[in-house]
Amino acid sequence: MTQHNQLLLTSFTLPNGVELKNRIVMAPMTNFSSNSDGSVSDAEVNYYARRSSGVSMVITACTYVTPNGKGFPGEFAGDNDDMIPSLKRLASAIKEQGAKAILQIFHGGRMCPPNLVPNGELVSASDVPAESGGVSTEEPNVIPRPLTEAEVEDMIKAFGETTRRAIEAGYDGVEIHGANGYLIQQFFSPHSNRREDRFGGSLEKRMTFPLAVVDEVQKVVKEHASSSFIVGYRFSPEEPETPGITMGDTLQLVDRLADKNLAYLHVSLNDFFSKPRRGVENLNKTRIEHLLEKINNRVPLIGVGSIYTAEDARKAFETGVPLLAIGRELIIDPDWVQKVAEGKEKEIITEINKNKQDELVIPDPLWNAIIHTPGWFPGV
Numbered sequence: 579m580t581q582h583n584q585l586l587l588t589s590f591t592l593p594n595g596v597e598l599k600n601r602i603v604m605a606p607m608t609n610f611s612s613n614s615d616g617s618v619s620d621a622e623v624n625y626y627a628r629r630s631s632g633v634s635m636v637i638t639a640c641t642y643v644t645p646n647g648k649g650f651p652g653e654f655a656g657d658n659d660d661m662i663p664s665l666k667r668l669a670s671a672i673k674e675q676g677a678k679a680i681l682q683i684f685h686g687g688r689m690c691p692p693n694l695v696p697n698g699e700l701v702s703a704s705d706v707p708a709e710s711g712g713v714s715t716e717e718p719n720v721i722p723r724p725l726t727e728a729e730v731e732d733m734i735k736a737f738g739e740t741t742r743r744a745i746e747a748g749y750d751g752v753e754i755h756g757a758n759g760y761l762i763q764q765f766f767s768p769h770s771n772r773r774e775d776r777f778g779g780s781l782e783k784r785m786t787f788p789l790a791v792v793d794e795v796q797k798v799v800k801e802h803a804s805s806s807f808i809v810g811y812r813f814s815p816e817e818p819e820t821p822g823i824t825m826g827d828t829l830q831l832v833d834r835l836a837d838k839n840l841a842y843l844h845v846s847l848n849d850f851f852s853k854p855r856r857g858v859e860n861l862n863k864t865r866i867e868h869l870l871e872k873i874n875n876r877v878p879l880i881g882v883g884s885i886y887t888a889e890d891a892r893k894a895f896e897t898g899v900p901l902l903a904i905g906r907e908l909i910i911d912p913d914w915v916q917k918v919a920e921g922k923e924k925e926i927i928t929e930i931n932k933n934k935q936d937e938l939v940i941p942d943p944l945w946n947a948i949i950h951t952p953g954w955f956p957g958v
Contacts, residue, residue: 600915603880605882606753612654627671635678636679642656682812703724703772704722727777740752745802753811754809766827811838843873843879845869845881882904
């Protein structure tokens with residue numbers, strides 16, 4: 579390990595006292611590769627195991643907390659106790675390689691494909707279809723049904739129940755997926771939340787559901803796990819829609835989350851150094867800089883976004899962000915961390931090799947998605 583890579587590989591202690599062996603985390607990425615019954619497949623287990631020995635923490639692809647929350651084909655389930663053995667297989671495979679296993683818990687809301695949810699009925703905060711990225715953009719007649727207040731309460735409990743299953747399955751923690759336009763974000767967003775009850779209206783009221791999910795998850799952890807169980811929260815800083823979440827809105831949410839005794843916050847960005855669209859006075863500062871300033875060392879922030887080389891990572895750490903998640907690059911080169919540690923950063927591969935699917939241990943559904951989505955991965 580060269581001296582200028584030392585920070586990447588030094589240990590880091592989370593607020594709950596858990597020590598991470600280094601500052602590099604595997605980002606959560608959908609892999610479309612679970613079995614049709616929602617159980618984890620052998621190919622999926624092998625894919626994670628191959629990438630779990632270098633990083634300090636592996637955040638899994640999202641798992642749905644209720645049957646009507648399934649957002650992707652080949653997504654694994656966490657919505658009932660029958661799934662605990664399946665969840666355990668994945669946790670064990672990750673932990674055996676020396677990484678902390680974090681289960682990302684989620685509900686797709688209006689972004690779910692109707693063919694994946696019971697009766698094809700999408701639910702959300704309000705009856706507003708998605709403008710981008712969701713199935714309603716391809717099928718404009720698919721309008722989500724607003725959840726009743728009682729159903730919202732049940733949904734909050736469902737996040738807690740999936741957390742209990744994660745604890746029983748041996749995970750080291752959960753990440754609440756409040757990002758990327760899914761249900762939790764749909765409640766926070768003025769685009770998707772037009773409610774007039776206690777779960778909607780003002781910015782403060784739109785925070786009610788996300789904060790209630792955090793409270794419920796933490797309550798379940800207190801009842802069923804030790805203080806070493808990690809609870810993180812992922813969020814997206816802005817939405818392109820009008821009305822939509824602005825950087826200013828997110829800074830207010832982050833201000834509240836930073837006082838929630840979470841183990842970490844995790845921003846979802848495509849580009850680590852991207853700048854805000856709107857909602858703050860200084861649009862020249864990066865989103866990461868705005869977030870670090872608002873958080874003010876109250877909770878660790880995981881940064882992410884198109885980090886491929888060791889130099890990319892070093893530049894990211896210069897901002898003061900304590901932890902860095904790497905996604906696509908760990909699919910391209912599962913030995914990224916080891917190469918940095920051994921002073922072999924020039925050997926890091928930064929473009930997908932289309933002839934090495936087996937060597938890279940990438941399941942067929944994910945491989946097909948990569949190869950047939952130009953621009954998603956370097957080299958395709």
